[in-house]
Amino acid sequence: MTHIPISVTVDGTVYDVEVEPRRLLVHFLREDIGRVGTVVGCDTSNCGACTVLLDGKSVKSCSVLAVQADGHVVLTVQGLAEGEHQWHPVQTAFKECHGLQCGYCTPGMVMAAVDLLQENPNPSEEEIREGLEGNLCRCTGYHNIVKSVEYAAELMGGK
Amino acid sequence: MTETLTDANANPMGRPLRRKEDARLLHGQTNWTDNIQLPGTLHMAILRSPMAHAKITNLDVSAALKRPHVVAAFTAKDLGDLNGSVPCVWPVTDDIQMPGFPALAVDKVRHVGDCVAVVLATDKYAAADALDAIEVDYEPLPAVIDMEAAIKQGSTAVHDAADGSLGTNVCYEFPLKPQGDGAFDAAVKAAGDDVVVVKRRFINQRIIAGYMEPRAVVASPMGMSNEMTIWSATQIPHVLRVLLALVTGMPENSLRVIAPDVGGGFGGKLQCYREEILAVQIARHLGRPVKWTETRSEDMVASHHGRDQIQDIQIASTKDGQIIALKVDLIANMGAYLQIITPGIPLLGMFMYPAIYKMPTYEFNCVGVFTNTTPTDAIRGAGRPEATFAIERIVDELAAELDMDPMKLREMNWIKHEEFPYATVAGLTYDTGNYEAATAKAMDLFGYDALRAEQEQRRASGDPVQLGIGISTFTEMCGLAPSRTLGALKYVAGGWEHCTIRALPTGKIELVTGTSPHGQGHETAWSQIAASILGVPVDDIEVIHSDTGRAPYGMDTYGSRSLAVGGQAIKKAAERLVEKAKVIAAHQLECSVDDLEFIQGAFRVKGDPAKSQPLAAVAFEAFSAHNLPDGVEPTLQAEATVDPDDFSYPHGTHLCAIEVDTETGKSKIRSYVAVDDVGIQVNPLIVEGQVHGGLACGIGQALYEGVEYDSDGNLLTASFADYLIPSAADLPSFTTDRTVTPSTTNPLGTKGVGEAGAIASPPAIINAIVDALRPMGVTDVKMPATPENVWRAINAGKGGAQ
Ligand code: FES
Ligand code: FES
Numbered sequence: 001m002t003h004i005p006i007s008v009t010v011d012g013t014v015y016d017v018e019v020e021p022r023r024l025l026v027h028f029l030r031e032d033i034g035r036v037g038t039v040v041g042c043d044t045s046n047c048g049a050c051t052v053l054l055d056g057k058s059v060k061s062c063s064v065l066a067v068q069a070d071g072h073v074v075l076t077v078q079g080l081a082e083g084e085h086q087w088h089p090v091q092t093a094f095k096e097c098h099g100l101q102c103g104y105c106t107p108g109m110v111m112a113a114v115d116l117l118q119e120n121p122n123p124s125e126e127e128i129r130e131g132l133e134g135n136l137c138r139c140t141g142y143h144n145i146v147k148s149v150e151y152a153a154e155l156m157g158g159k
Numbered sequence: 160m161t162e163t164l165t166d167a168n169a170n171p172m173g174r175p176l177r178r179k180e181d182a183r184l185l186h187g188q189t190n191w192t193d194n195i196q197l198p199g200t201l202h203m204a205i206l207r208s209p210m211a212h213a214k215i216t217n218l219d220v221s222a223a224l225k226r227p228h229v230v231a232a233f234t235a236k237d238l239g240d241l242n243g244s245v246p247c248v249w250p251v252t253d254d255i256q257m258p259g260f261p262a263l264a265v266d267k268v269r270h271v272g273d274c275v276a277v278v279l280a281t282d283k284y285a286a287a288d289a290l291d292a293i294e295v296d297y298e299p300l301p302a303v304i305d306m307e308a309a310i311k312q313g314s315t316a317v318h319d320a321a322d323g324s325l326g327t328n329v330c331y332e333f334p335l336k337p338q339g340d341g342a343f344d345a346a347v348k349a350a351g352d353d354v355v356v357v358k359r360r361f362i363n364q365r366i367i368a369g370y371m372e373p374r375a376v377v378a379s380p381m382g383m384s385n386e387m388t389i390w391s392a393t394q395i396p397h398v399l400r401v402l403l404a405l406v407t408g409m410p411e412n413s414l415r416v417i418a419p420d421v422g423g424g425f426g427g428k429l430q431c432y433r434e435e436i437l438a439v440q441i442a443r444h445l446g447r448p449v450k451w452t453e454t455r456s457e458d459m460v461a462s463h464h465g466r467d468q469i470q471d472i473q474i475a476s477t478k479d480g481q482i483i484a485l486k487v488d489l490i491a492n493m494g495a496y497l498q499i500i501t502p503g504i505p506l507l508g509m510f511m512y513p514a515i516y517k518m519p520t521y522e523f524n525c526v527g528v529f530t531n532t533t534p535t536d537a538i539r540g541a542g543r544p545e546a547t548f549a550i551e552r553i554v555d556e557l558a559a560e561l562d563m564d565p566m567k568l569r570e571m572n573w574i575k576h577e578e579f580p581y582a583t584v585a586g587l588t589y590d591t592g593n594y595e596a597a598t599a600k601a602m603d604l605f606g607y608d609a610l611r612a613e614q615e616q617r618r619a620s621g622d623p624v625q626l627g628i629g630i631s632t633f634t635e636m637c638g639l640a641p642s643r644t645l646g647a648l649k650y651v652a653g654g655w656e657h658c659t660i661r662a663l664p665t666g667k668i669e670l671v672t673g674t675s676p677h678g679q680g681h682e683t684a685w686s687q688i689a690a691s692i693l694g695v696p697v698d699d700i701e702v703i704h705s706d707t708g709r710a711p712y713g714m715d716t717y718g719s720r721s722l723a724v725g726g727q728a729i730k731k732a733a734e735r736l737v738e739k740a741k742v743i744a745a746h747q748l749e750c751s752v753d754d755l756e757f758i759q760g761a762f763r764v765k766g767d768p769a770k771s772q773p774l775a776a777v778a779f780e781a782f783s784a785h786n787l788p789d790g791v792e793p794t795l796q797a798e799a800t801v802d803p804d805d806f807s808y809p810h811g812t813h814l815c816a817i818e819v820d821t822e823t824g825k826s827k828i829r830s831y832v833a834v835d836d837v838g839i840q841v842n843p844l845i846v847e848g849q850v851h852g853g854l855a856c857g858i859g860q861a862l863y864e865g866v867e868y869d870s871d872g873n874l875l876t877a878s879f880a881d882y883l884i885p886s887a888a889d890l891p892s893f894t895t896d897r898t899v900t901p902s903t904t905n906p907l908g909t910k911g912v913g914e915a916g917a918i919a920s921p922p923a924i925i926n927a928i929v930d931a932l933r934p935m936g937v938t939d940v941k942m943p944a945t946p947e948n949v950w951r952a953i954n955a956g957k958g959g960a961q
Contacts, residue, residue: 020284031283036194037187039422041371042455046879049371078187087185095181098848102678103184104371104422110185129887136879138369138423139678141855141916142887144848 006070010035011079019066025059026050028066029076037078038107041136048135051108052076058115060108060134077107080114089155090114090148099148101139109135113149121158123149172691175844178683179698190419192375192392193452200377201230201279203438203451204286206293207460208268208275211304211531211872212317213297215266215275222292223278228285231445232278232293235263241444243406243436245496248651249503251527255331258318258529260496262433262440268297269317269495270531271874272460274433279441279449302531302872303328306469306490309528317495317529330493330527331502335509337586338520343486346520347475350483357557358473363545364942365467365492365866366859367459368538369884370677372422374462375452376435378442387443388415391435394424395715396675398652400707402431402499403439418705421677425856426537427462428677429717430499434461459877464866465538467492468505470549472512480561482572484520485584487512487549493527494534501536502527503650507636507718508542510585514550515594515634515810516572521584531872537717539856539917543635551631551922552939559933565926566598566607569632580903587636589808590903593836594632597898601812601834604894610816618934626829627817627931631923634810637911638723638904642802654720657712658728659798660689660736664782666775668693668700670729673713674721675705679913680845681721685729687841688907692733693774694760712800719809719911722841726907727801735797740777743795746788747772747780807902809910811835813919817927821935824950826862826928832894833919838902838910846912850895853916859885860917861924865943883943932956 003018008028015033029035029052040062041049050061053075061074081088090113093099100106109132116123116131123131128149129142137145183189220232235242245260264273276293280286301315308314309328318324336342347354375392382388387409393399396416404411421428434451442449453461471488491505505525513521540547554572558565574581576593583589607628614626639645642653657673670689674681686700693700703709714720737757744762745752748770755762762777764770780786781795816829833850840846863883867875876882883889901908921942928940928949936956941948 022284027283030194031196035187036191037189039189039191039372040193041373042879044455044878044880047371047455076187077185081186091185094185095177098178098844100181100184101680101848101852102370102372102421102423103180103189104191104678106184107187125892129890133886133888136371136884136886138371138425138856138884139852140848141851141853141893142890143851143893145887146892 004067006067008069009073011076021065021067023066024062025064025066025069026061029061035076035078038076039104041104046136048112049105049108051111051135053111053115058112077110080110090117090152093152093155094148097144097148097151099140099145105135105137109137109145113152116149117153117156117158121156122153170691171687171697173840174842176683176687176697176842178680179686180680180682191372191422192377192390192419195377195390197377197379197381197448200448200450201281201445202283202286203441203449204278204290205274205434206276206290206295207457208264208271208273210268210297210299211271211302212300213268214300215264215268215295216298217294217296218276219294220276222294223289226285226289226292228280228282229289230279230281232276233263233441234276235261235265238263238440241440243440245433245436245498246402246406246431247497247499247501249500250649251333251502251506252331255502256325257497258322258324262436270533271872272533277437277441304530304532304868304870304872306492306528306530309530310526317531328529330529333506333525335523337584342520343473343475343484343522346484350475350477353477354475355478355560356473356475357553357560359553359556359939361470361472361549361552362941363466363468363470363548365464366538366864367464367866367882368425368427368462370423370425370427373453373455373458374428374432374434376438377448377450378438379448380442380446381448382415385413386415387413387439388417389439390417390419392421392428393418394421394428394675394677394717396705396707397673397713397715399431399435403436406436407439409443415708418675424677425539426465426541426717429537430463456878459882460533460874463498463536464494464533465535466545467535468545470545472549472553474553474557476557476561480563480568480571482516482518485513485518486522489525491525491527492532492535493529494532495529496534498534498536501534504535504537504542505545506542508546510587510636511543511546512550513584514547515574515632517574518584532868539853540914541718543914544857544918544921547631547633547635547918548922551633552925555630555926555929556938565630569630573632587806590805591900592634592808592810593898593900594810597810597834597836598632598812600896600898601814601832604834604896605814605830605832607814623822624818624820625931627819627927627929629815629817629923629925629927629930631813631919631926633813633919634808635914635918636806637719637809638803638807639718639720640803641805653802654714654724655800655802656714656725656728657798657800658725658732659796660732661796662736662740662774662778664779666699666778668695669703670700671703671710672725672729673710673715674725675713675715677716679716679721684722684841684845688726688729689733692730692737695774719913722909723807723905723911724801724803726909727803727905728799730906731799731801732797735799736795739797740774740795742788742791743777743780744772747777803905805904807838807904807910809835809837809912809915811915811919813923815923815927817924817931819928819931819949821932821953824946824953826944826949828891830894831891833916834896834898835912835915836898836900837912837915839899839908840897841909846897847895849912850916851893853914854893854920855885855890856917857920858890858924861921861942861944863889863943
């Protein structure tokens with residue numbers, strides 16, 4: 001299959017690569033450039049494990065083609081906190097509130113929460129639950145994820 | 160908000176420490192099996208049967224071999240002896256039917272998703288593409304889907320006589336009749352006029368495990384000294400190593416199994432899967448790494464399912480509510496083949512039907528049935544959620560029949576706290592428990608009386624939204640398991656657990672455990688246990704696990720066993736390490752061992768606090784070995800392998816209030832209170848998280864989830880679009896609390912918590928919905944209690960169409 005050159009900025013680094021037109025953004029991230037922090041949980045765009053920010057807005061990277069990201073900026077959980085050993089308030093809050101167990105849904109859940117708090121810095125419990133509807137977690141029952149997002153809002157000055 | 164141990168002397172046991180695991184997981188610094196990319200890797204793609212039951216009349220992979228990037232393709236015939244058979248290690252009866260389960264189907268397929276052929280390519284997409292080029296023809300056979308029809312004379316057999324089987328779909332029959340056959344009827348007869356009998360059929364529907372990380376395996380024959388390294392998203396690296404050796408015939412000492420970061424399991428990764436066998440065999444055959452990561456759609460058809468039982472249950476009591484007898488007849492769906500412990504799952508529930516209740520008579524029988532469906536096996540709770548559902552549901556039905564408050568009926572019949580240890584009618588001895596205390600706390604948090612009053616009001620006013628209250632006073636058995644007991648139950652392996660602790664020359668500690676976490680937080684909790692004994696900071700302990708090369712002994716993680724059994728090994732190993740260190744310290748301090756006390760990580764001479772030696776100094780002495788006492792070997796390490804004395808029995812009271820819209824059938828959880836008694840807690844934050852997650856699984860089963868097949872055996876719920884794993888919007892916040900009755904079957908006093916929520920919650924939910932609708936003549940609601948199923952129940956209650 002013919003390959004198409006693309007240039008994508010991921011977590012602050014520009015990658016110039018050639019990809020098959022059908023290549024999913026999440027496979028480009030994981031397999032072509034080794035950003036394995038973002039994961040795949042399903043093949044029907046239901047689980048949200050693959051959520052990243054594309055030009056600052058959350059998308060499911062399993063339902064975006066790599067070629068669609070050409071010329072755009074992708075932020076994954078690995079680039080969320082600037083600098084090594086740094087913590088974004090959402091990451092801090094998830095640790096504080098035990099908002100993760102196995103951690104597989106976490107990269108997507110954290111990025112979805114970042115987007116949610118950008119849109120609504122002071123969400124109610126119901127707004128958090130509705131806002132994270134596209135991200136499945138089998139471990140936590142969401143109770144502590146909701147708490148984490150509430151606490152992150154507080155850390156970010158929303159409350 | 161953070162609980163950090165700024166006071167180095169504080170005992171870390173019982174504290175809600177934030178988890179060590181989280182920094183890595185929150186920054187994406189993870190090592191999932193699918194991350195592994197080895198040079199020369201071949202990606203395996205699997206052609207799966209679209210038919211539930213069929214003969215393979217033609218199968219040709221030659222065209223696939225011509226596709227770009229394809230290196231090899233195999234059918235069962237091509238693999239020959241390399242086509243291993245998936246093992247079952249729990250032949251529950253002497254005359255159980257155990258048909259072969261070839262990794263790649265031989266001549267026949269027996270469920271949708273059965274493996275037919277594999278393609279190996281240097282590119283993942285190319286491997287999947289090449290499946291299209293495989294030529295295959297099937298001759299359909301009648302699909303055996305309905306369990307009751309399957310065991311009738313004349314049914315098509317999933318494994319027929321021509322396949323060398325018995326030609327019946329009955330896998331086994333297992334009775335447990337401690338008071339003899341017919342004891343239930345005899346007890347009812349003996350009660351004369353003073354008896355009420357309630358009989359129900361409950362369907363515990365089929366569900367999936369639903370871990371978020373799909374299964375994956377990488378098998379690399381490129382290890383050291385003939386080593387085959389296998390990375391797998393598994394709960395059981397140690398057990399898997401033994402089984403892979405047995406299945407493949409490869410020497411066990413050449414296999415190294417590593418479970419790197421594993422994204423949830425819930426029993427679904429407690430398995431030796433055909434894809435793992437295929438990856439290993441093909442990697443060995445081709446001499447290069449083979450990798451396979453399932454798609455979610457593959458997971459839905461190929462990873463084992465759970466539950467799927469028809470439960471006919473009868474309970475008898477006196478007219479004032481004293482339970483006199485219980486009878487349970489199960490039909491349990493095995494699926495098309497037996498996997499690792501498929502036949503044993505319903506029997507793990509066998510002991511738990513009498514639950515927390517005193518009764519003189521119990522009869523149990525289970526018939527395991529083959530059908531043309533995905534094999535079943537353990538999912539969170541494994542047999543115990545089914546038992547708990549049936550008993551807690553029927554106790555509510557009995558209460559309704561007797562016109563008694565369901566909590567009063569329970570109180571009347573449960574084992575009182577002063578009656579422990581208590582030998583149950585099913586043959587277990589519950590060591591401790593306090594059902595009164597857990598219930599009192601739950602009732603208080605819930606506001607039981609006020610909710611009952613509101614229920615009365617809504618009933619009186621004919622409110623279209625009715626309120627129901629659901630109770631589940633459950634217990635379960637954890638800590639699998641005393642090896643002798645397992646042996647008596649014909650389970651092939653033991654139930655011990657291992658720990659090695661090493662004090663390194665630099666003062667750091669390595670704790671090697673045989674448990675294999677996949678989200679539970681063992682690294683944090685195990686460090687807390689060891690730190691409390693060794694008196695070192697929690698962060699100085701590194702927990703090594705899930706790699707048979709680095710942690711060679713273990714029985715892995717399932718059945719809420721890791722703390723109850725593994726915790727004992729940690730305690731014993733840590734204590735042994737202190738014992739050894741003490742001998743060295745006494746030598747260093749020139750005193751007798753008896754003159755020393757070990758306080759906060761240092762050996763001190765009694766009465767002379769100035770003379771002390773920290774553990775780290777002793778560890779360095781053991782390393783340099785310049786001045787060790789005679790007869791003491793260098794290095795400071797200790798190990799322990801512990802076989803548990805008995806099970807432990809967590810219990811709790813869960814209360815649920817649900818609003819049911821009688822016009823739409825929609826249910827909304829208004830409040831859910833869970834008071835659990837899991838014994839001593841190492842880390843209450845982790846305990847709470849486990850309860851939350853279990854509740855979500857159980858509520859998922861009660862309200863949303865269910866695997867469905869059509870009559871031809873097509874899986875109708877074949878993706879996350881069709882199978883509803885609850886999202887945040889589908890669940891409420893929970894009110895959780897604990898009572899603490901230490902277990903006496905292990906020295907830490909712990910019980911187990913991983914499965915509690917999943918076991919307790921389904922009956923609490925369904926009892927609440929039935930309670931809301933009982934005045935409308937509703938006596939049962941089918942799980943999952945979707946609006947449609949609730950609406951049907953309301954209609955049936957009115958005597959209308961179902
Ligand atoms: S992987 Fe499930 S939504 Fe993208
Ligand atoms: S933490 Fe395991 S799936 Fe969310």
